[in-house]
Amino acid sequence: MKYRKRSANDFVFKEELGHGSYSTVYKAIDRHDPNKIYAIKVCSKDHIIREAKVKYVTIEKNTLNSLARGNHPGIVKLYYTFHDKDNLYFVLDFAAGGELLSLLHKYGTFNDRLSRHFTIQLIDTIEYIHSKGVIHRDLKPENVLLDKEGKLMITDFGAAATTTLESKNGMESNMCPTSSFVGTAEYVSPELLLYNKCTASSDIWALGCMIFQFTEGCPPFRGSNELKTFEKIVELDYLWNPQKCDNNSIKNINPMVVDIVRSILVINDNDRVTISNLKQKMWFSGIDWSNKASIWQGIFTMDPSILRQQLRSNSIDQGKQRMIPNKQLHVIDTQLKNITIAKQKKKKPMKISTNTNSIVEWRKKLGISLNPNNEKTPVTGLPNNNLMFQSSAKQVQEPPTKLNFYHQNLMPKSVPQQSHTPQFPVSHQQPMNIYGQVPMQQKPQTNVKVDGILNPAVNGKKSPESRAKSYSPHAITSTDTCPSQPGSHGSPIKRITNHILKQDFIYICEIPFEAVGPELSIQSYNRIDNDLITDIVSKEGDFLKKTSTTPKLLTLTDTGHLMYSDDVGNNENPIVDVSDSGLSMYDFEFDETNRKGFLILEKYKEKLWFISLPPAIVVSQLCATRVNSGCSIINDGESWVNCFFRSRNMLEGEDNNENLTNKMRELSVDEIRHDEDNNNVYNHLSTSFTTLKSSSGTVSSSSLLETKKSLPMRQVTPVVHPSVAKHVGTPVAHKPTPIPRYNTPHKTKRSVSSTSLNGKNAGSTDLNTAMYTSAAAVASKTALLHQLNSESSSNVVHPLAMKGSVPTEIMIQKEHKFPNTLVLNGSNRSVKTKKPPGSPLPNIVHQGEKKYRPPKNMIVSSSRRELINTLNSSNQRIGSDQGIASSGASAAFKNLQNRKNK
Numbered sequence: 001m002k003y004r005k006r007s008a009n010d011f012v013f014k015e016e017l018g019h020g021s022y023s024t025v026y027k028a029i030d031r032h033d034p035n036k037i038y039a040i041k042v043c044s045k046d047h048i049i050r051e052a053k054v055k056y057v058t059i060e061k062n063t064l065n066s067l068a069r070g071n072h073p074g075i076v077k078l079y080y081t082f083h084d085k086d087n088l089y090f091v092l093d094f095a096a097g098g099e100l101l102s103l104l105h106k107y108g109t110f111n112d113r114l115s116r117h118f119t120i121q122l123i124d125t126i127e128y129i130h131s132k133g134v135i136h137r138d139l140k141p142e143n144v145l146l147d148k149e150g151k152l153m154i155t156d157f158g159a160a161a162t163t164t165l166e167s168k169n170g171m172e173s174n175m176c177p178t179s180s181f182v183g184t185a186e187y188v189s190p191e192l193l194l195y196n197k198c199t200a201s202s203d204i205w206a207l208g209c210m211i212f213q214f215t216e217g218c219p220p221f222r223g224s225n226e227l228k229t230f231e232k233i234v235e236l237d238y239l240w241n242p243q244k245c246d247n248n249s250i251k252n253i254n255p256m257v258v259d260i261v262r263s264i265l266v267i268n269d270n271d272r273v274t275i276s277n278l279k280q281k282m283w284f285s286g287i288d289w290s291n292k293a294s295i296w297q298g299i300f301t302m303d304p305s306i307l308r309q310q311l312r313s314n315s316i317d318q319g320k321q322r323m324i325p326n327k328q329l330h331v332i333d334t335q336l337k338n339i340t341i342a343k344q345k346k347k348k349p350m351k352i353s354t355n356t357n358s359i360v361e362w363r364k365k366l367g368i369s370l371n372p373n374n375e376k377t378p379v380t381g382l383p384n385n386n387l388m389f390q391s392s393a394k395q396v397q398e399p400p401t402k403l404n405f406y407h408q409n410l411m412p413k414s415v416p417q418q419s420h421t422p423q424f425p426v427s428h429q430q431p432m433n434i435y436g437q438v439p440m441q442q443k444p445q446t447n448v449k450v451d452g453i454l455n456p457a458v459n460g461k462k463s464p465e466s467r468a469k470s471y472s473p474h475a476i477t478s479t480d481t482c483p484s485q486p487g488s489h490g491s492p493i494k495r496i497t498n499h500i501l502k503q504d505f506i507y508i509c510e511i512p513f514e515a516v517g518p519e520l521s522i523q524s525y526n527r528i529d530n531d532l533i534t535d536i537v538s539k540e541g542d543f544l545k546k547t548s549t550t551p552k553l554l555t556l557t558d559t560g561h562l563m564y565s566d567d568v569g570n571n572e573n574p575i576v577d578v579s580d581s582g583l584s585m586y587d588f589e590f591d592e593t594n595r596k597g598f599l600i601l602e603k604y605k606e607k608l609w610f611i612s613l614p615p616a617i618v619v620s621q622l623c624a625t626r627v628n629s630g631c632s633i634i635n636d637g638e639s640w641v642n643c644f645f646r647s648r649n650m651l652e653g654e655d656n657n658e659n660l661t662n663k664m665r666e667l668s669v670d671e672i673r674h675d676e677d678n679n680n681v682y683n684h685l686s687t688s689f690t691t692l693k694s695s696s697g698t699v700s701s702s703s704l705l706e707t708k709k710s711l712p713m714r715q716v717t718p719v720v721h722p723s724v725a726k727h728v729g730t731p732v733a734h735k736p737t738p739i740p741r742y743n744t745p746h747k748t749k750r751s752v753s754s755t756s757l758n759g760k761n762a763g764s765t766d767l768n769t770a771m772y773t774s775a776a777a778v779a780s781k782t783a784l785l786h787q788l789n790s791e792s793s794s795n796v797v798h799p800l801a802m803k804g805s806v807p808t809e810i811m812i813q814k815e816h817k818f819p820n821t822l823v824l825n826g827s828n829r830s831v832k833t834k835k836p837p838g839s840p841l842p843n844i845v846h847q848g849e850k851k852y853r854p855p856k857n858m859i860v861s862s863s864r865r866e867l868i869n870t871l872n873s874s875n876q877r878i879g880s881d882q883g884i885a886s887s888g889a890s891a892a893f894k895n896l897q898n899r900k901n902k
């Protein structure tokens, strides 16, 4: 056949399929043969030069070219490449089935059969790729597409590397000579993080992450930011059923899947399972790997009834998860109108490279120099040398960087065995990592029960026991030295430790969420969310206090761990990490000084902890009966609330929002009181609740105005509605210490009574607002429940009347899609490709942009920082600081809902 050079004119460009960091992909039809449909990746020359992407484009082209020769079904085929003045064009197989990730999102998880089916195709493809001397290095569900039959196709070879065969102990392994580009944070391998080394086994690691994700719906390692993700990876800190840890709801996990994932997620790549061993695993028994036809069956060609059944069961299972946002929205109300959001220049999310951002940052934080000469400077360029640490003898002379801890602890082979380990007191027996935790691989194997199988440390997750040891506050001091770390030959190494920020005796009662109760719409849920808490406080406070009669010792460390122990320092029960993005705090007149009041923590839609303080007399008795130290209240006088924020700030490192923080700090309690004439808060409260009906009638605005009148305006005392006072006793006077404040409650139109402690928006609390809100909200609470109940067409069930639990089965109608992509996502990654000649390239509007516009005076984003930036820049622009911030997903949803209704 005569070869003819193709050009853009040979194709009719259709809709945009997506865009990446240096390209936009369009569906295109061959002008000469309309049956031929392709995906054409258009890369703007300007853009790739400006963004220094030439290297990746070249790699992608060369790799695809070389792999295309094998005609392997699992690889997206490159048919043609050509270019014109403005753009480069890659003509590829059109993946009509879209991304595997979208399918996963659609169904939440894949059932066993689908997971296995996809895994088999992935293994077959990865084996082929490796056989061609290529390492993909960025495997993840987004880079796996589906063709029209539902067969997998791996794409995006821009990070690929060709390998050299290295002989190690007589075994050959694929290893890339240099480690430049590294992939995506959640799938990046520990060897790359720690040693800048990338082998074929790194792709297998990513495969393990994907198998886990198929089963669990999310990748195994996911921190609130990349750095935390990295830490989780090198600590092998993952958990099956992360959302469902309580015994009642352990989901069935196929032990064969657990076994496979365990064999893959191994820190030392030399110990990681190989592809050929993987194929022998039980899960694949009966698979004829040479029978390509059976392996490469597309899921859309399978018996649809089976498929539907499988998917349906998953979708029911996951319905709640899919429809409930896992990110909180952040909302800023502002008196300014029509603010354009100051879009952050968003690099391709989660893509990382060794020489630019997060790995360097991460390593810097750990004090890592990967330079064998141990220069203190962080890695700034691409190291060409082998970055493995030289030897343990060498390490002894090195300053005890944090990486040494990882290195020593995570590389068992290079570390002398346990027999050399000196005997420490219990909590010192295991070498600790930077957080004073015993790294997974050297922790005592703890039996973890998964799906009825007792599995030694099956998921590699810290058990409560091991956590208890490692976090034991009494084993932790800031100045301890470890007599000798394994491998250190007795040289004293300063242990990096946890500091206790606060420790106090408390009553703690965990209120489990239960999947019973009325079904609530998303709107209802968000209305009930805050008010539910108020109700608990007002109606059940005393009861809960009585049920948790034994005081516990509550400890907060500067690593953000909050735990309580039954005894002094023993049997710690981790509650939650303060940095947990799903943690919210509800503060109701919690007064340490007078030891009265309540603090409620919520793990987003999972758990509620009701915390109250025993009287001082009880505490002193406890101290008297316990000989150990630690009985006294550590950091007496500083409120729990402040400690949370201090801890959060520490975890966040530098305060990126310093300006705003300062600004908000200036808005002291006094300022709120000075603003009494304005009365915005109260006006708002009264109008907000006028329409709500209570079980005993309408809650009139006048009753709320009475509430308003009863609120002390001058004193710095909490405001407690009589209904609250009735239940929780006399209002407690305390002056909340000013904390970083992002709200200006005297101006805000919506008060919030909850505060996410999420590092991103934790600063948005306002104790005062919370107090004021709680007072009014209590008055309307019963009404709300009543109203919600009629909405949900179920019987009225008091949340705590349901076996003492709170309803969480929030079934949200499908049409109520979480709007976290509505405003920003998809709107800021545009790569401007020049319109190909003669092609009717439509003016593409990115999905998400058009679906939702927030009200003019409101900015909504899933990125708090983005909001802060916007607020800052708007204020600068108009030379004022009248920006007003409030927060809460409820606000966003309410507005969304109103808009929809209109």
Ligand SMILES: Nc1ncnc2c1ncn2[C@@H]1O[C@H](COP(=O)(O)OP(=O)(O)OP(=O)(O)O)[C@@H](O)[C@H]1O
Pocket: 017, 018, 019, 020, 021, 022, 023, 024, 025, 039, 041, 076, 092, 093, 094, 095, 096, 098, 099, 142, 143, 145, 155, 156, 158, 348
């Ligand atoms: N062959 C294809 N068929 C159908 N859709 C495709 C195809 N290739 C890419 N896409 C879609 O286009 C989007 C962009 O793909 P592209 O490979 O340019 O970027 P990426 O992989 O998302 O990002 P990057 O290359 O920057 O890592 C993909 O997310 C995918 O949804």
